[in-house]
Each structure stands twice: as structure tokens, then as C-alpha cells.
Amino acid sequence: YVGENKEFARQYLSGELEVELTPQGTLAERMRAGGAGIGAFFTPTGVGTAVAEGGLPWRYHPDGSIAMASSPKEVRSFHGREMVLEESIVADVALVRCAVADRHGNLRFNKSAQNFNPAVAMSGRLTIVEAERVVEAGEIAPDDVHVPGVFVDRVVELTPEQASRKQIEKATTTPRPEGN
Incomplete structure (x- = not known):
């Protein structure tokens, strides 16, 4: 959450920081899974968006162009519902x-x-x-x-x-x- 922190936003937008933006519930589950020793899991959150398809800016160049973007993630269908593979966080x-x-x-x-x-x-x-x-x-x-x-x-x-x-x-x- 970049939120109201002007210095954090400045550093991110100027290319000083690399940031992976993740939906809040997915972030919580990625941490929980990491703590439980689970390597990855599938979730419907993010299907059909840049979260799954890639292209979210992780780091910018100082000129404002994208220096590094997220890669596409694996999407599979379970019980007729598409889901995105998310890696756990340790x-x-x-x-x-x-x-x-x-x-x-x-x-x-x-x-x-x-x-x-x-x-x-x-x-x-x-x-x-x-x-x-x-x-x-x-x-x-x-x-x-x-x-x-x-x-x-x-x-x-x-x-x-x-x-x-x-x-x-x-x-x-x-x-x-x-x-x-």
C-alpha cells in the first residue's frame, strides 16, 4: 500500500524502489502459506487482470518508463473456475x-x-x-x-x-x- 506516504511514492516512481503490488487478501494468504511451508496455491483473485496477465510495474526508470514489470502467472481451472497460481512468501x-x-x-x-x-x-x-x-x-x-x-x-x-x-x-x- 503506497497510500499517503509521499516519500515512499517518490522513491517508487523515481525507480529507487522495487514494489510488487498484490491484492490484500492474496498477500495475507501468501504469508500464511509461507509460514505453513506451502510453496504456492491457486486463488481466483486476479484472474483476467494484470495480476495474472503480467505487466504490473514493479520498478520505474527515473524518466517514468517501466524498468521492470510482473511476468504472467499460471492460470488453471478448478471445478469450472479459473484460478491464478501465487507463490508463498517467506x-x-x-x-x-x-x-x-x-x-x-x-x-x-x-x-x-x-x-x-x-x-x-x-x-x-x-x-x-x-x-x-x-x-x-x-x-x-x-x-x-x-x-x-x-x-x-x-x-x-x-x-x-x-x-x-x-x-x-x-x-x-x-x-x-x-x-x-
Whole structure:
């Protein structure tokens, strides 16, 4: 997601960065598959688009022309539905933040942090976690463990000041009308 980061967009458009744009659900599944040891999978997402047919700009030349584009992907039919082959993602390093970790690396996330953080943590060859709070082994109930410690290599405990600082978050709520 290039989004509102002007510096990231500048670097991408000037050819300083190589970026593979991937649908969000496909990205999550690619990471989950990588963490599960699955090499690739088929998905209907992207059939009939540049995701499957190739040509998405991954890197630009400084003059704005495309320096490198995505290649076409294999498309097969399953149960009468065309699907695109997507390779899993195994990251060299995964950096993850959690609400609570124990000393063995078992992790618990709060709210929407449960969406992608488990897949990210499991997809790393080396997974480093910054925890808002670190507890002793056994203090996280087994049903509350979102990522088992076998996937975590390092846990760094944040100070209370660091834990409360979440600079990337941006409130986007609408003020309530008077009297409500």
C-alpha cells in the first residue's frame, strides 16, 4: 500500500524502489502459506487482470518508463473456475508488534492486530517481536495464544512510553452531532 506516504511514492516512481503490488487478501494468504511451508496455491483473485496477465510495474526508470514489470502467472481451472497460481512468501526477517508475549515467544494480539500479524510472524525465517508487555511462561492462557513460540526468535519488551506511542495510527472518526 503506497497510500499517503509521499516519500515512499517518490522513491517508487523515481525507480529507487522495487514494489510488487498484490491484492490484500492474496498477500495475507501468501504469508500464511509461507509460514505453513506451502510453496504456492491457486486463488481466483486476479484472474483476467494484470495480476495474472503480467505487466504490473514493479520498478520505474527515473524518466517514468517501466524498468521492470510482473511476468504472467499460471492460470488453471478448478471445478469450472479459473484460478491464478501465487507463490508463498517467506521473509528473511519478520518484524511484529504484539500486546503480550511470554518468555517463550507465545504471542497474543489485540483487536485488528490479529488480522495480519500472525501470518507475518509465521512467515519470517527470523521473527523479532516487540511486545507491549512480557509475562512469564504459562501466564497466557493456551486459548489466547495467537502465535506459538516456535515461530518467534526474539522478543523485545517495550517501555510503557514506547508501548503507548503508535505514530502510524490515524484517527478517522466523524464527530458526533451536538446533543448525542
